[in-house]
Amino acid sequence: MDSDKTDDAALEALFSAGAANPAKPADEFLARLAADADAALPEPPGPARKPSGGSLLGGLSGLFAASGLSGAAALGVWIGFVMPDLVTDVSLLGEETAGISAFLPDADLSVFSE
Amino acid sequence: MDRTPASDAPDAALLVAYANGDSAAGRDLLSRLAPRLFGYAARVLGDHAEAEDVVQETMLRLWRIAPEWRQGEAQVSTWVYRVAVNLCTDRLRRRRTRGQVDIDAVAEPASDMASAVEAMTEKDRADALQAALDTLPERQRQAVVLRHIEGLANAEIAEIMDIGIEAVESLTARGKRALKAVLSGRKEELGYENG
Numbered sequence: 663m664d665s666d667k668t669d670d671a672a673l674e675a676l677f678s679a680g681a682a683n684p685a686k687p688a689d690e691f692l693a694r695l696a697a698d699a700d701a702a703l704p705e706p707p708g709p710a711r712k713p714s715g716g717s718l719l720g721g722l723s724g725l726f727a728a729s730g731l732s733g734a735a736a737l738g739v740w741i742g743f744v745m746p747d748l749v750t751d752v753s754l755l756g757e758e759t760a761g762i763s764a765f766l767p768d769a770d771l772s773v774f775s776e
Numbered sequence: 777m778d779r780t781p782a783s784d785a786p787d788a789a790l791l792v793a794y795a796n797g798d799s800a801a802g803r804d805l806l807s808r809l810a811p812r813l814f815g816y817a818a819r820v821l822g823d824h825a826e827a828e829d830v831v832q833e834t835m836l837r838l839w840r841i842a843p844e845w846r847q848g849e850a851q852v853s854t855w856v857y858r859v860a861v862n863l864c865t866d867r868l869r870r871r872r873t874r875g876q877v878d879i880d881a882v883a884e885p886a887s888d889m890a891s892a893v894e895a896m897t898e899k900d901r902a903d904a905l906q907a908a909l910d911t912l913p914e915r916q917r918q919a920v921v922l923r924h925i926e927g928l929a930n931a932e933i934a935e936i937m938d939i940g941i942e943a944v945e946s947l948t949a950r951g952k953r954a955l956k957a958v959l960s961g962r963k964e965e966l967g968y969e970n971g
């Protein structure tokens with residue numbers, strides 16, 4: 663048992679020597695590791711970038727979405743913007759109230775009259 | 777960029793700074809981890825060139841994982857040790873299948889281990905330890921190096937090696953017995969069961 667304890671102490675001396683004399687990485691190797699780290703460096707987070715592509719319609723739908731308009735309404739505004747003559751022609755088909763009553767036949771439209 | 781001095785910043789903070797594009801933080805972390813990993817890998821593998829490969833691959837994996845790193849889930853040092861242990865295990869297993877581990881390659885031990893060690897210089901002791909370590913089964917070798925040379929706690933070793941604390945204690949105890957047997961010329965005592 664004493665011999666075993668002596669061996670334990672000797673082994674501890676070896677461990678201490680091993681811990682005190684670690685293998686050291688070469689400077690060239692550390693430089694290579696640093697180059698690896700730089701090469702793998704993630705892009706720093708920056709401000710949100712504008713989309714590089716996308717159609718004009720896509721851009722407009724985004725604009726309308728931001729203003730709270732539905733897709734159908736957005737399409738109507740778009741048609742009115744690019745083809746104003748067509749909209750004018752439609753409005754000349756009849757009185758506005760007649761146009762509404764066609765869609766709401768049971769509604770009392772007199773409340774709208776002045 | 778304002779940054780806590782490297783000596784004070786936790787590893788995880790440096791890793792997060794690196795993930796945000798701070799190359800100096802990466803170098804600080806590298807200077808902290810790479811020498812430790814290299815010392816460990818060189819002890820376990822007994823080969824500096826192979827140790828370099830292991831450390832380089834380990835650090836590359838750390839840089840790749842950096843953007844997804846979640847602070848508090850694991851210690852950076854534990855994570856890199858785990859990667860390095862696995863890489864070393866792969867290499868030791870390949871080496872074993874090629875039959876490179878040779879117990880007779882150890883310098884002939886003295887019959888009185890304590891007296892022999894006492895007479896050794898510091899460098900001779902480190903060399904003798906390396907030669908004896910090279911004869912241990914891979915898991916024992918890794919546990920002994922992490923515990924008795926790297927000075928890690930059993931709980932951290934358990935996490936690194938993905939085993940229980942009792943298994944760590946068993947590995948290190950068997951490893952120490954085997955080292956003493958090798959160093960005192962009682963090679964016949966070695967069972968060489970792996971694990």
